[in-house]
Amino acid sequence: MSVQLPDTNSRYHRQELITWWDQEKLLSSRVLVVGAGAIGNEVAKNLALVGVGHVEICDMDTIEHSNLARCVFFRDSHEGRNKAEVLAQEIATLNPDIVALGHGVAVQRLGIGYLRGFDIIIGALDNREARAWVNQACRKLGKYWIDGAIEGLRGLVRIFGPDGPCYACTLTEADYKQMSHRKSCALLAPEEILAGKTPTNATTAAIVAGIQVQEAIKFLTDNQDLLSVVGKVWSYTGDTMDVFVSKYQEDDYCLAHDFYDTILSESVHDTLASAITHAASVLGEDPVALDFEDDLITVLPCHNCGSGEPATKLRSAFGLGEGRCEGCGAERVGDMVTSLPIDSPIVDLAVTELGFPLSDMVTIRGNTNRVAVVVSGGN
Numbered sequence: 001m002s003v004q005l006p007d008t009n010s011r012y013h014r015q016e017l018i019t020w021w022d023q024e025k026l027l028s029s030r031v032l033v034v035g036a037g038a039i040g041n042e043v044a045k046n047l048a049l050v051g052v053g054h055v056e057i058c059d060m061d062t063i064e065h066s067n068l069a070r071c072v073f074f075r076d077s078h079e080g081r082n083k084a085e086v087l088a089q090e091i092a093t094l095n096p097d098i099v100a101l102g103h104g105v106a107v108q109r110l111g112i113g114y115l116r117g118f119d120i121i122i123g124a125l126d127n128r129e130a131r132a133w134v135n136q137a138c139r140k141l142g143k144y145w146i147d148g149a150i151e152g153l154r155g156l157v158r159i160f161g162p163d164g165p166c167y168a169c170t171l172t173e174a175d176y177k178q179m180s181h182r183k184s185c186a187l188l189a190p191e192e193i194l195a196g197k198t199p200t201n202a203t204t205a206a207i208v209a210g211i212q213v214q215e216a217i218k219f220l221t222d223n224q225d226l227l228s229v230v231g232k233v234w235s236y237t238g239d240t241m242d243v244f245v246s247k248y249q250e251d252d253y254c255l256a257h258d259f260y261d262t263i264l265s266e267s268v269h270d271t272l273a274s275a276i277t278h279a280a281s282v283l284g285e286d287p288v289a290l291d292f293e294d295d296l297i298t299v300l301p302c303h304n305c306g307s308g309e310p311a312t313k314l315r316s317a318f319g320l321g322e323g324r325c326e327g328c329g330a331e332r333v334g335d336m337v338t339s340l341p342i343d344s345p346i347v348d349l350a351v352t353e354l355g356f357p358l359s360d361m362v363t364i365r366g367n368t369n370r371v372a373v374v375v376s377g378g379n
């Protein structure tokens with residue numbers, strides 16, 4: 001058997017000399033990068049350089065002057081533009097072999113259904129809420145995701161898979177308390193769940209992103225046996241140069257250990273009623289209820305002054321301050337549900353009207369079975 005040697009004229013020749021490398025696999029891979037800040041820039045740079053064929057990036061933030069010292073692709077002239085869009089545009093220039101798309105929205109607005117289209121998800125995030133969302137989405141879809149985090153000169157990388165410990169298993173009771181406190185303000189838009197400004201710098205971001213993409217390459221080229229931090233954390237302290245790896249404990253009572261038994265993906269629905277009809281055909285029993293991935297919030301006219309229009313939308317679709325009364329500033333709180341009985345009149349509304357993200361999933365259940373169906377909204 002003759003061994004095929006890499007083409008010396010290939011753009012990728014040097015890396016193809018790595019014995020287990022598989023450039024074809026990388027070029028046909030699809031990766032979603034969640035976050036286009038300091039880590040996201042470095043992750044995207046590495047993915048583009050090694051030739052990952054399809055990269056999408058999402059981030060709702062715009063480029064500020066204080067990003068320029070940490071983000072390799074951002075220039076003064078980009079200030080005020082969306083981070084994900086600029087980053088995608090710049091990496092496509094770095095490597096014309098690849099396709100790069102930027103989405104100027106929070107990952108929740110792409111929706112869990114959108115994540116089905118990727119081989120792996122890379123988290124370049126700065127807050128727990130978004131990490132918890134990505135974690136839950138990946139767990140339900142049976143996908144791997146690679147989280148990276150930095151603070152000062154410290155950084156960590158961890159991979160969570162379809163089983164074993166997940167990100168939620170690593171959270172303490174105090175973390176949960178803080179998250180549920182923030183969530184209890186019913187109409188907190190994603191923009192309002194702001195992470196504190198943590199001290200970070202370019203070198204730490206580069207180190208962490210380098211490890212993340214190195215692990216992603218092993219995964220994408222089917223060298224899973226080389227993956228070393230699944231269910232574990234790689235932790236780095238730049239002040240002392242200490243590095244260690246430790247294993248996470250799986251929490252048997254973790255609320256995030258849920259998955260879709262069956263996904264009906266052959267058709268995409270634009271009303272919940274149509275999703276229910278589709279699900280009913282395979283459920284083997286009468287559908288009873290449907291579950292959402294997000295809270296469905298019904299806002300009523302202001303209890304204080306009576307003004308404002310009633311609205312029923314998913315939590316992530318509410319804009320900044322939209323839950324407050326325009327007239328008197330009081331919070332317009334109504335009902336909040338994550339499930340509906342299938343005879344609710346809401347199921348006949350268009351999912352775009354209900355604020356569903358670009359590609360979402362709803363679970364339709366009977367008394368014993370359940371199936372997940374894809375619904376398409378917008379962002």
Ligand SMILES: [Zn+2]
Binds near residue numbers: 251
């Ligand atoms: Zn867990």
Ligand SMILES: [Zn+2]
Binds near residue numbers: 306307
């Ligand atoms: Zn009012």
